[in-house]
Amino acid sequence: MSDARLERIRRDPRFEQLCQSRSRLAWTLSAIVLIVYLGFILLVAFGGDFLSTPLVAGGVTTIGIVLGVGVILIAIVLTAIYVWKANTTFDDLTRELLEETR
Secondary structure (H helix, E strand, O other), rough: OOHHHHHHHOOOOOHHHHHHHHHHHHHHHHHHHHHHHHHHHHHHHHHHHHHHEEEEOOOOHHHHHHHHHHHHHHHHHHHHHHHHHHHHHHHHHHHHHHOOOO
């Protein structure tokens, strides 16, 4: 890609919008994962009795196992949200920018 084309892309207001949107989404989703994970770790550190409570009397599956799986599932869902957004909105805007600066 030529320097002139790169400069035209950098000056385009939609490129700035793309960078800001992508960055905002990535930081937001990262913060959510961090808060959920940190909350789980703090619960492990200070709420061991609660986490070791069986879901059903006499059962072996505890609240901690369910919450741990929940943390993993939240990370997967948030990753899927980012991938979906990247494959639709971000890719479309990138494609438009590249086509218009040819």
